Amino acid sequence: MAKNKTSTARGLPTFDQFMNPLLNAMRDLGGSATVDEINEKCGELARLTDEQLEALHDPARGGRTEVEYRLAWTRTYLKEYGLLENSSRGIWALTKKGRELKSVDEALVKKFVRGQAKAIDIDMLLAEPVNEEALDSWKDIAIKAVLSLSPTAFERLVQRMLRESGFIQVEVTGRSGDGGIDGKGIMRLGGLMSFHVIFQCKRYRGSVGSDQIRDFRGAMVGRADKGLFVTAGAFTKEAIREATRDGAPAIDLVDGDQLVEKLKELSLGINTTIKQVEEVKIDTNWFQQV
Numbered sequence: 001m002a003k004n005k006t007s008t009a010r011g012l013p014t015f016d017q018f019m020n021p022l023l024n025a026m027r028d029l030g031g032s033a034t035v036d037e038i039n040e041k042c043g044e045l046a047r048l049t050d051e052q053l054e055a056l057h058d059p060a061r062g063g064r065t066e067v068e069y070r071l072a073w074t075r076t077y078l079k080e081y082g083l084l085e086n087s088s089r090g091i092w093a094l095t096k097k098g099r100e101l102k103s104v105d106e107a108l109v110k111k112f113v114r115g116q117a118k119a120i121d122i123d124m125l126l127a128e129p130v131n132e133e134a135l136d137s138w139k140d141i142a143i144k145a146v147l148s149l150s151p152t153a154f155e156r157l158v159q160r161m162l163r164e165s166g167f168i169q170v171e172v173t174g175r176s177g178d179g180g181i182d183g184k185g186i187m188r189l190g191g192l193m194s195f196h197v198i199f200q201c202k203r204y205r206g207s208v209g210s211d212q213i214r215d216f217r218g219a220m221v222g223r224a225d226k227g228l229f230v231t232a233g234a235f236t237k238e239a240i241r242e243a244t245r246d247g248a249p250a251i252d253l254v255d256g257d258q259l260v261e262k263l264k265e266l267s268l269g270i271n272t273t274i275k276q277v278e279e280v281k282i283d284t285n286w287f288q289q290v
Contacts, residue, residue: 011052012048012052012055012066012067012070013046013070014070015070015071015073015074015077016074016077016106016107016109016110017106018042018046018070018071018074019074019077019078019104019106019109020103020104020106021042021045021046022038022042022071022074022075022078023078023083023094023098023101023103023104024045025038025041025042025044025045026038026084026092026093026094026098027094027099028041028045029041030156030159030170030171030172031093031094031099031156031159031160032091032092032093032094032156032159032160032163033091033092033093033163034090034091034092034163034168035068035075035090035092037168037169038071038075038092039067039068039071042067042071043067048067052066052067053065053067055067057069075092077109077110077113078098078104078109080112080113080116081104081109081112081113082095082097082098083095083097083098083101083104084098087164087266087267087268088267089164089266091160091163091164093160095289096288096289138270138280138282139257139260139261141282141284142260142263142264142269142270142282143205143232143256143257143259143260145269145282145284145287146203146232146256146259146260146287147203147204147205147232148287148288149203149287149288149290151201151203153290154201154203154232154290155172155182155183155201156172156290157263157268157287157290158182158183158199158201158230159171159172159183160268160290161259161262161263161266161268162185162199163185164266164268165262165266166187166188167185167186167187167197168185168186168188169184169185169186170183170184170185171183171184171185180200180212180215180216180219181198181199181200181216181219181220181223182199182200182201183198183199183201184196184197184198184199184224185197185199187226195224195225195226196223196224196225196226197224197225197226197227197228198219198220198223198224198226198227198228199227199228199229199230200216200227200228200229200230201230201231202229202230202231202232202233203231203232204231204232204233205232205233205256206233206234207233207234207235207236207239208229208231208233208234208235208236208239209236209238209239210236210238210239210241210242212229212239213229213235213239213242213243213251214242216229216251217242217248217249217251220249220251221249226249226250226251226252227249227250227251227252228251228252228254229243229251229252229253229254230254230259231253231254231255231256231259232256232259233255233256234255234256234257235253235255239253240253264280268286269282269283269284269286269287269290270282270283271283
């Protein structure tokens with residue numbers, strides 16, 4: 001058995017040799033991805049054969065492949081080095097440091113991680129409690145944090161939120177002159193049905209009008225089953241009516257209030273502690289690293 005494992009795994013990159021391909025894969029995937037998406041993209045970038053991809057790590061213990069096993073260690077090392085973060089829902093994302101580095105010295109990463117006595121929960125240390133007596137509510141603080149993002153970072157935030165909400169194959173594809181389409185993805189329901197969704201992101205405090213909804217609908221016709229319009233601001237009444245107009249494809253709207261509520265639900269930069277009363281913490285540093 002061991003002999004067979006050795007032969008099938010021959011030529012596979014070691015876990016540290018996977019570090020830079022994995023970082024490149026994360027960039028290609030828009031900065032955040034599921035484990036399956038990461039594994040598939042790494043296999044593609046490393047030009048692995050079907051035999052290499054299907055080789056099991058330990059046939060006696062289940063169906064985990066050798067590639068999956070090695071990439072799990074790669075993710076662990078890159079996380080400890082501060083280049084990746086992951087959520088409880090299995091979504092991995094590049095940190096600010098991870099996006100800024102073009103490549104890493106694998107030997108230095110191994111030396112650093114192995115020299116650490118224990119992992120430090122950096123997010124916990126940086127999270128700042130909200131003063132409940134402050135004039136601004138937690139939603140106001142959260143929206144300010146969202147508005148401080150660049151348009152590109154806001155698109156990454158929406159992409160991450162959709163992935164955490166169950167969307168797959170989420171891509172940011174924003175192009176000028178394309179009706180405001182910023183990205184696309186697939187929403188699966190119960191493992192039986194799927195809907196192709198395109199989305200638009202507007203990072204500003206003002207209100208989105210009906211003309212923007214009409215332009216977006218015109219761009220989505222024939223290209224998706226559903227449309228999703230996300231803004232840090234609000235929608236005019238005319239925009240809301242246009243989004244649900246009879247005889248036209250419906251467009252789902254997410255305003256700033258709904259956006260931060262969803263981020264809170266998913267614990268993306270907004271952490272909640274339930275005591276006698278609900279205590280909400282805004283991690284402003286997390287938003288700066290989107």
